[in-house]
Amino acid sequence: MRRFALAGAALALIAYAVPGAASDDVLKQTANPAQWALQTGDYANHRFSKLNQITRDNVKNLKVAWTFSTGVLRGHEGSPLVIGDTMYVHTPFPNIVYALDLNDEGRIIWKYEPKQDPSVIPVMCCDTVYRGVAYADNTIYLHQADTTLVALDAKTGKEKWKAVNGDPKKGETNTATVLPVKDKIIVGISGAEFGVRGHVTAYDAKTGKRLWRAYSVGPDNELLVDPEKTMSLGKPIGKDSSAKTWTGDQWKIGGGTTWGWMSYDPDTNLFYYGTANPSTWNPVQRAGPDGKPIDQKWTMSLFARDPDTGMAKWIYQMTPFDEWDYDGINENILADIDVGGQKRKTLVHFDRNGLGYTLDRVTGELLVAAKYDPAVNWTSGVVMDKNSPQYGRPQVVAKYSTFQNGQDVNTKGVCPAALGSKDQQPAAFSPRTNLFYVPTNHVCMDYEPFKVSYTAGQPYVGATLSMFPAPGSHGGMGNFIAWDAGKGKIAWSNPEKFSVWSGALATDGGVVFYGTLEGYLKAVDEKDGKELYRFKTPSGIIGNVMTYTHKGKQYVAVLSGVGGWAGIGLAAGLTNPTDGLGAVGGYAALRDYTALGGTLTVFTLP
Amino acid sequence: MKRTEPLLFVVVALGLLLALQAAAQTADKTAKKEKDGKWETADGTPTYNIGPDGTVDWYTYSGFRRYHSECHVCHGPDGEGSTYAPALVQSMKTMSYPDFLQIVASGRQDVNPAQQNVMPALGDNPNVMCYIDDIYVYLKARSEGGLARGRPPKRADKPAAADKHEKACFGTK
Numbered sequence: 001m002r003r004f005a006l007a008g009a010a011l012a013l014i015a016y017a018v019p020g021a022a023s024d025d026v027l028k029q030t031a032n033p034a035q036w037a038l039q040t041g042d043y044a045n046h047r048f049s050k051l052n053q054i055t056r057d058n059v060k061n062l063k064v065a066w067t068f069s070t071g072v073l074r075g076h077e078g079s080p081l082v083i084g085d086t087m088y089v090h091t092p093f094p095n096i097v098y099a100l101d102l103n104d105e106g107r108i109i110w111k112y113e114p115k116q117d118p119s120v121i122p123v124m125c126c127d128t129v130y131r132g133v134a135y136a137d138n139t140i141y142l143h144q145a146d147t148t149l150v151a152l153d154a155k156t157g158k159e160k161w162k163a164v165n166g167d168p169k170k171g172e173t174n175t176a177t178v179l180p181v182k183d184k185i186i187v188g189i190s191g192a193e194f195g196v197r198g199h200v201t202a203y204d205a206k207t208g209k210r211l212w213r214a215y216s217v218g219p220d221n222e223l224l225v226d227p228e229k230t231m232s233l234g235k236p237i238g239k240d241s242s243a244k245t246w247t248g249d250q251w252k253i254g255g256g257t258t259w260g261w262m263s264y265d266p267d268t269n270l271f272y273y274g275t276a277n278p279s280t281w282n283p284v285q286r287a288g289p290d291g292k293p294i295d296q297k298w299t300m301s302l303f304a305r306d307p308d309t310g311m312a313k314w315i316y317q318m319t320p321f322d323e324w325d326y327d328g329i330n331e332n333i334l335a336d337i338d339v340g341g342q343k344r345k346t347l348v349h350f351d352r353n354g355l356g357y358t359l360d361r362v363t364g365e366l367l368v369a370a371k372y373d374p375a376v377n378w379t380s381g382v383v384m385d386k387n388s389p390q391y392g393r394p395q396v397v398a399k400y401s402t403f404q405n406g407q408d409v410n411t412k413g414v415c416p417a418a419l420g421s422k423d424q425q426p427a428a429f430s431p432r433t434n435l436f437y438v439p440t441n442h443v444c445m446d447y448e449p450f451k452v453s454y455t456a457g458q459p460y461v462g463a464t465l466s467m468f469p470a471p472g473s474h475g476g477m478g479n480f481i482a483w484d485a486g487k488g489k490i491a492w493s494n495p496e497k498f499s500v501w502s503g504a505l506a507t508d509g510g511v512v513f514y515g516t517l518e519g520y521l522k523a524v525d526e527k528d529g530k531e532l533y534r535f536k537t538p539s540g541i542i543g544n545v546m547t548y549t550h551k552g553k554q555y556v557a558v559l560s561g562v563g564g565w566a567g568i569g570l571a572a573g574l575t576n577p578t579d580g581l582g583a584v585g586g587y588a589a590l591r592d593y594t595a596l597g598g599t600l601t602v603f604t605l606p
Numbered sequence: 607m608k609r610t611e612p613l614l615f616v617v618v619a620l621g622l623l624l625a626l627q628a629a630a631q632t633a634d635k636t637a638k639k640e641k642d643g644k645w646e647t648a649d650g651t652p653t654y655n656i657g658p659d660g661t662v663d664w665y666t667y668s669g670f671r672r673y674h675s676e677c678h679v680c681h682g683p684d685g686e687g688s689t690y691a692p693a694l695v696q697s698m699k700t701m702s703y704p705d706f707l708q709i710v711a712s713g714r715q716d717v718n719p720a721q722q723n724v725m726p727a728l729g730d731n732p733n734v735m736c737y738i739d740d741i742y743v744y745l746k747a748r749s750e751g752g753l754a755r756g757r758p759p760k761r762a763d764k765p766a767a768a769d770k771h772e773k774a775c776f777g778t779k
Contacts, residue, residue: 073721074690093722118717122726126679127690193679281675410757446757450671453776458731464674466683466756567689572682596689 022136022180022205023266029083029135036082036546039132039177040426041505043264044334047428049547052508053554054605059511059523059533062603065555067538068106070598072096075542075563077424078132078177079503080600082548083154088135089600092563093121093128093145099157102550110157112142112150120146120168123194123457126565129175129542131261131424136180136205143187147174149203151185161208165189169457171196179262181271181307184211188258192276192327195253195460198299200273202310212310216256216275216298217242223298224310231314231364233392245295247288253454255279256299260329260424263347268362270304270313272347274328281418282449282462283323283403293321293403300328302349302357304364314364319353320393323402324378324447325418325463326353331426332361337434339367339486348485350427350438352420355382355394358485366392370488372422372481373440375415375470402447402463410448417445417467419565423501426544427483430506433526435491436483437512439500442470443477443574468574477574480504480514480522482529492529498590501566502558503544515541515558517566518593521601537601540594542566553604561598562590643765645743651703652739654747660759662747664768667761669744672737676728684755685748691723698749706742710734736775 029037033050041047054062070076072091081088086109087100094116099109121128124145134141139160140152147166150159165187166172171194179186184202192198198216203209214224220240227239243251256275264271278286278296288294300319305312319326333348339358347361354376358368369382378401379394398404402411419441427438445467452462469477478496483489502515510526517540523533540562547556562571573589637648638655643664645655655663673685680691687693698706713727728734734741747753 118715118722118724119726121722121724122680122713127688128722448671450675452675452733455731455733458728459676459679459733461675461679462733464671466674563689568679568682571689572684572686572693574683 021182022184023182023264025137026180027266034549035084036079036548037135039078039081039134039544040261040263040331043266045261045263045331045426046333046335046431046506047426047504047544048430048506050508051547051549051554054507054511054556055509056511056525056532058605059509061605062523062533062535062556063606064535065602065604066106067602068100068600070096070098070559070561070600072561072598073596074561074598075127075129075567076559076561076598077129077175077542077544077564079544079546079559080557081133081135083135085550086154088133088140090130090133090142091598092130093124095130095142095144097133097140097142097152097157099154112152112157114142114144114148114150116144116146116148117168120173123168123171124173124175124190127563127567129564131175132177134178134180134185139205141178141180141185143174143176143178145173145175147172147189149178149185149187149208151208163203163208163210165201170194171457174259176259177261179264179271180205181264184307186262186271186307188260188262188273190257190259192255192257192279193459193461194457195255195279195454196257197252197254198257198275200258200305200310202307214305214310214312216258216301217246217251217254217296219243223312224305225312225315230312232316234363234365234386237315242297245297247286247294250286253279253460254296254299258329261331261426263332263334264307265334265361269306269308270361271307272302272304272332272334272361274330274332274349275299275301275303276327276329277322277325279460280452280462281325282407282452283321284407284449285451285462286321287403295320296322300326302328302332302347302359304361316359316364316366316392318351318355318357318394321403323396324353324414326351326420328352330422330424333427333429333436334361335429335485337486346485348429348436350422350483352416352423353379353394354416354421355379356483356485356488358488368485368488372438372483372490373416373442373470373479375442375444375473376421377413377415402449407449407451410446412446413444413471414447415444415470416441417443418447418465419443419467419499423565425501425542426503428504428506428512430512430526432508432510433482434484434486435526436485437504437506437514438481438483439502439504439514440479440481441477441499442473442479443467443499444470477570480524480529494524494529498570499566501542501564505545505547505556507547513545513556515543515545515560517541517562517570517590519560519562521545521558521603535603538599539597540566540590555602555604557600557602559598559600562594562596566590642767643762644767652743654743654751654753656747656751656753662753662758662761664762664764665740666744666747666753667758668737668768669740669742670758672733673741673744676731676734677741685745686755694745695749698745703742707738710738732776736772
């Protein structure tokens with residue numbers, strides 16, 4: 001109750017400060033636990049619901065209430081939204097949006113299907129996924145695969161305005177949801193595998209007019225940074241912080257795209273997001289003029305920016321000079337937790353590189369950096385000594401350095417694989433346990449970089465890799481873990497046969513939900529991970545679990561429909577390049593368990 | 607009687623010709639020759655070579671690498687297919703070399719209410735087109751040559767001709 005009251009007070013303050021802003025409405029809508037008003041649950045990305053009708057004791061009785069076929073076959077990421085008595089369901093390309101009437105057994109109130117040039121399909125690395133629409137002020141915001149941003153009247157599905165954010169002919173596409181904040185809609189871009197130069201862009205929520213754009217790499221004025229005031233690890237970033245860390249003008253095709261989740265803190269008035277890999281995947285081609293590693297700032301970085309101006313307050317680069325495709329785009333969860341005996345306003349981030357980071361979200365100070373999968377081997381850890389010239393930098397193990405081993409050399413046994421110890425599938429935070437519930441990959445790789453040349457709109461990769469379950473472990477390709485971000489320790493870990501590619505949901509009923517690639521919705525106990533319930537949905541789950549109430553009754557819903565990155569490697573099964581290490585079952589092909597098809601499954605208690 | 611002899615001769619000759627053709631066709635399937643480390647069938651189509659100890663020729667190995675950089679994000683590891691693109695280990699069983707070149711260079715679309723499959727045109731991508739024969743022979747080796755999944759365990763050294771071709775194709779010195 002106290003939390004609730006505080007949130008209300010904060011809401012009132014902001015409402016006075018910025019009348020009529022989208023964030024007022026988002027704060028109002030997300031504060032109501034009957035709804036699921038933002039893909040990430042709330043601005044803090046907690047994915048926690050105050051609903052508690054479904055408990056550890058009764059979850060075993062969960063039954064399917066109703067289902068809905070989306071009519072689309074490809075990978076279904078993200079989740080529906082529920083606002084009042086209406087549910088909004090999205091699909092991957094062609095990016096259909098359905099408004100369903102919860103008062104009338106899910107009858108379709110309206111359907112919106114944009115017309116897009118299908119030539120965008122193959123430009124999307126790794127399937128035509130889309131992580132869902134956003135809602136603010138009676139408007140649904142759809143960000144299409146071809147980067148067209150559309151505002152739809154939430155009641156009628158009629159277009160209010162459209163804006164175009166990028167050019168698919170150059171490899172610029174979209175898979176992410178948008179962040180409605182203040183009077184703006186903030187959007188990212190995909191395409192680092194095509195040499196796209198990443199940026200975040202703000203559009204006027206009412207008109208679609210472009211307001212500002214902040215690049216991840218390049219000259220200071222285009223980065224929207226202040227060399228003296230923008231901080232990194234407690235120091236000003238200085239002049240030309242990005243451009244001088246690239247050879248020549250390689251930054252122009254340098255990647256650092258922004259296809260992940262965003263979070264926002266009304267108190268600091270900062271929004272947070274991460275940037276993707278530098279292009280190409282061949283680090284030798286990106287070496288400095290002296291032939292040595294060079295940072296390629298600000299790829300693989302966490303950004304804190306002011307949504308009003310776009311200016312960066314702080315930046316932290318997690319993986320300077322990437323050699324493994326460890327994009328830094330995963331979600332940033334804003335939680336106030338104990339670190340070293342002190343309550344801190346933190347940002348918690350589970351990076352593709354296998355390290356779980358806890359930072360002070362006000363200043364960007366690095367508090368914890370620890371492996372959240374024991375298999376991680378490319379680094380011996382991050383230097384935490386503030387006086388060291390290596391402060392904040394991961395120490396690379398030479399054996400697993402694809403740069404030191406060189407191009408045309410196959411670097412073996414690197415953990416994690418390029419898809420990371422975790423990809424975009426978002427974790428949840430429960431204020432009941434102060435634990436983070438994290439869907440993870442438990443996959444390693446061999447990686448051989450080689451020379452490639454750049455052509456606009458064509459893939460710009462430059463490495464061949466093969467992936468396999470982490471050797472010497474349980475043989476599966478995933479874990480579902482609970483993480484103590486104050487200590488940097490795993491509280492418990494459930495082995496999974498396949499990567500867990502579904503976003504988690506934590507609830508006040510003490511139950512944590514997630515989906516699996518075989519198609520199970522699973523419910524586990526928040527304190528020890530004990531499985532309490534499972535149900536096999538029609539297809540593999542790469543969507544995120546959400547919950548809401550309708551007429552006072554709690555429902556849990558998830559999109560199934562296998563695909564995405566997981567659909568590439570896992571559909572065919574992974575190979576075992578090191579005979580003898582194989583664990584039984586680990587190489588089982590996903591296609592033996594599930595087939596395509598988008599379906600929404602909604603659960604409730606009888 | 608006189609007239610039957612030439613007819614008989616024609617029949618015999620025709621039979622002989624057919625037999626020879628059949629023999630030649632049988633030979634086509636297996637006969638291949640090597641030039642500067644690159645293998646081709648009698649009609650000049652590039653092909654793979656796998657030695658008794660499993661050593662693959664350079665181009666098959668090179669095709670393995672290029673495939674897993676340029677193609678596998680849709681067509682899956684080892685040509686096994688993904689949830690949204692066909693398994694080339696199957697497609698290549700019936701696809702001719704000219705058809706392969708044409709589809710890779712120009713792309714193709716299969717967009718209908720049930721599915722949206724789009725193969726991009728890769729014709730102006732040197733990372734693909736400079737190695738198109740390599741990718742072709744690798745996929746042929748996978749689909750019909752018994753090449754196992756994963757990285758080929760042993761390979762021939764890179765021939766000087768491959769190096770020369772690479773430089774000429776990319777326009778580098």
